[in-house]
Amino acid sequence: MQAANDDSSLWQAFKNGDKDSFQAIYFFSFKSLYEYGMRIVQDPELVKDSIHDLFVKLWERKSNLGDVSAIRSYLLVSLRTTLYNKLEKNNRTTVTAMDGGRPFAMEFSAEADWIKRETASVQNQKLLAALNQLTPRQKEVIYLRYFEELEYEEIAAVMNITVKATYKLTARGIEALRQVLRIPEALLLLLLPLLWTESFA
Amino acid sequence: MQKNYESYSAEQFLDDAFFIAWVKHKTPEAEKFWKAWAEGNPPNLKAMREAEAQLNGFLSARRIEVNEDTANEVWEKVQQSLSSSAQPVAEKEEGHRINANVRPLYKSWWAAAAVLLIIATVSFFLIRKEAGKEAVVVNKGKQNLPADVAPGGDKAVLTLADGQKIVLDSAANGNLSQQGGIKVIKLGGQLTYNTGNRPAQVLYNTVTTPKGGQFRLVLSEGSRVWLNAGSSLRFPTVFTGTERNVELTGEGYFEVAHNPAQPFTVKVGKMDVEVLGTHFNINSYADEPAAKTTLLEGKLVVKKGDKSLYLQPGQQAVDANNNASEPVLTVNREADADAVMAWKNGLFIFDNSDLPKILRDLSRWYDVEVQTEGVLSGKTLFGIVSRNSPLSTVMKQLKSGSPVPFTYRMEGKKLIVQAAAKN
Numbered sequence: 001m002q003a004a005n006d007d008s009s010l011w012q013a014f015k016n017g018d019k020d021s022f023q024a025i026y027f028f029s030f031k032s033l034y035e036y037g038m039r040i041v042q043d044p045e046l047v048k049d050s051i052h053d054l055f056v057k058l059w060e061r062k063s064n065l066g067d068v069s070a071i072r073s074y075l076l077v078s079l080r081t082t083l084y085n086k087l088e089k090n091n092r093t094t095v096t097a098m099d100g101g102r103p104f105a106m107e108f109s110a111e112a113d114w115i116k117r118e119t120a121s122v123q124n125q126k127l128l129a130a131l132n133q134l135t136p137r138q139k140e141v142i143y144l145r146y147f148e149e150l151e152y153e154e155i156a157a158v159m160n161i162t163v164k165a166t167y168k169l170t171a172r173g174i175e176a177l178r179q180v181l182r183i184p185e186a187l188l189l190l191l192l193p194l195l196w197t198e199s200f201a
Numbered sequence: 202m203q204k205n206y207e208s209y210s211a212e213q214f215l216d217d218a219f220f221i222a223w224v225k226h227k228t229p230e231a232e233k234f235w236k237a238w239a240e241g242n243p244p245n246l247k248a249m250r251e252a253e254a255q256l257n258g259f260l261s262a263r264r265i266e267v268n269e270d271t272a273n274e275v276w277e278k279v280q281q282s283l284s285s286s287a288q289p290v291a292e293k294e295e296g297h298r299i300n301a302n303v304r305p306l307y308k309s310w311w312a313a314a315a316v317l318l319i320i321a322t323v324s325f326f327l328i329r330k331e332a333g334k335e336a337v338v339v340n341k342g343k344q345n346l347p348a349d350v351a352p353g354g355d356k357a358v359l360t361l362a363d364g365q366k367i368v369l370d371s372a373a374n375g376n377l378s379q380q381g382g383i384k385v386i387k388l389g390g391q392l393t394y395n396t397g398n399r400p401a402q403v404l405y406n407t408v409t410t411p412k413g414g415q416f417r418l419v420l421s422e423g424s425r426v427w428l429n430a431g432s433s434l435r436f437p438t439v440f441t442g443t444e445r446n447v448e449l450t451g452e453g454y455f456e457v458a459h460n461p462a463q464p465f466t467v468k469v470g471k472m473d474v475e476v477l478g479t480h481f482n483i484n485s486y487a488d489e490p491a492a493k494t495t496l497l498e499g500k501l502v503v504k505k506g507d508k509s510l511y512l513q514p515g516q517q518a519v520d521a522n523n524n525a526s527e528p529v530l531t532v533n534r535e536a537d538a539d540a541v542m543a544w545k546n547g548l549f550i551f552d553n554s555d556l557p558k559i560l561r562d563l564s565r566w567y568d569v570e571v572q573t574e575g576v577l578s579g580k581t582l583f584g585i586v587s588r589n590s591p592l593s594t595v596m597k598q599l600k601s602g603s604p605v606p607f608t609y610r611m612e613g614k615k616l617i618v619q620a621a622a623k624n
């Protein structure tokens with residue numbers, strides 16, 4: 001992950017109209033944006049269009065933009081919003097903050113090298129089964145934390161995680177989750193609201 | 202600054218940047234470090250391997266590849282759109298603006314006016330712990346507390362049978378004491394009692410947590426106890442005879458080892474909580490009006506005076522007359538068992554609590570004196586906050602979500618909360 005300093009000056013240069021910086025930001029972020037977008041919508045054309053629209057808008061409104069110290073997470077939020085707006089327009093459905101059951105494409109595979117190295121123990125299989133049963137939003141949190149290596153606040157911002165009072169928390173759900181997976185406390189907090197909409201049996 | 206990896210739990214490894222980087226990238230230096238560390242036979246090697254396996258599990262997700270051509274292709278289109286237009290693309294999307302700043306990290310909003318329950322905000326501001334040092338994460342907006350209050354931690358004092366006191370937070374990990382055939386081992390925030398093969402002498406120990414402290418115990422027969430702040434547990438080093446008896450003040454969560462031949466009783470003031478193998482929570486602070494015993498699993502009976510109350514899992518026995526001997530025992534069927542014991546999982550869950558009650562809980566964990574002015578009760582709140590947050594974060598969340606408006610300030614170690622007119 002780039003140091004905050006690098007991000008800030010790159011962003012400033014772009015805001016001031018430096019085309020090279022703008023291009024650098026684009027190519028530095030493209031892979032992340034594309035992969036993230038595909039996990040959310042599984043539609044390459046839609047993802048490419050959204051990335052296109054995002055960067056066009058960025059350049060056109062550059063003088064109005066504020067300071068950004070973590071470009072990647074900022075762009076991920078923006079991409080997510082752009083994608084959802086397009087989905088809404090196309091499907092005429094309202095996508096709520098918790099976005100119901102939109103899938104998040106993430107498949108945990110037993111073919112990875114590490115499995116081959118170790119004997120296919122019951123423990124590993126149990127783990128993979130548990131991972132594949134995670135809800136879309138839970139998978140998204142794990143993706144942003146361990147693949148994109150975002151900080152927790154960034155994840156919360158990207159996913160716009162908020163909480164509603166009517167949820168009845170099942171801490172049994174937490175316990176059940178904990179029996180199969182070790183969850184860092186900070187991550188657990190982000191997964192919590194998601195445990196409320198879908199029960200982890 | 203050396204990180205004390207030997208005391209890490211699996212969860213802590215999964216939160217550690219160096220550990221994550223090692224599993225992900227396996228650089229030669231990192232490999233060397235962790236190989237050497239593992240060969241040093243650390244006590245938590247199992248936890249580390251668990252974390253490693255789980256992280257590998259996460260990382261086994263199939264990647265979505267994208268080639269350079271795609272990136273170039275879209276870039277070409279971006280260039281074209283920009284050079285050809287004076288107009289912004291997709292004007293219909295005016296309504297949605299790309300927010301220059303990252304969105305506010307949390308929102309709180311009000312429920313319908315008449316409803317008592319109010320929406321909670323999850324505390325996102327988390328402290329990233331580097332061994333011994335706490336860095337407060339970015340908190341946008343003005344700090345109301347000039348010097349922030351750090352949250353509680355694993356702190357306790359062990360008093361041995363002969364009166365000797367050992368401060369557990371500063372004690373080294375490992376064998377703490379040998380008393381009458383029992384080994385006492387400290388590891389991080391947990392104390393374990395191990396019986397040897399020889400018959401042991403029964404000696405009484407007490408573990409006391411200060412305000413701002415918490416600690417875990419594993420008793421000699423395997424029962425586990427989590428002690429919350431401002432609490433104490435007095436217990437024998439080994440259980441002989443037909444009963445297992447311990448004494449609690451404050452709050453403790455218990456997971457009692459199943460042994461029908463030796464019923465387990467927790468004495469709490471004049472109240473007895475008798476169990477077989479069960480998981481339950483007892484909350485009996487002197488400054489709380491009622492003592493609450495909540496059963497999660499198993500069987501339990503609460504006895505006081507000549508009254509007894511049998512509980513089913515999920516139920517809570519309330520002794521409304523905590524400090525008096527005459528019991529007023531009732532079953533509260535609406536208690537949320539899970540909310541009651543969330544503290545043991547590192548969370549505050551306020552379930553239908555009013556502000557004064559929340560402030561009492563905060564006072565114990567943050568070790569601050571709370572002074573209230575005006576009427577703060579009347580409406581209840583529902584919320585979840587990490588116990589690892591600094592006090593300023595919690596107060597900010599509380600203030601924005603509270604149905605009862607208030608202002609607050611710190612004066613030294615005192616938190617002053619004032620009921621306010623609606624702002």
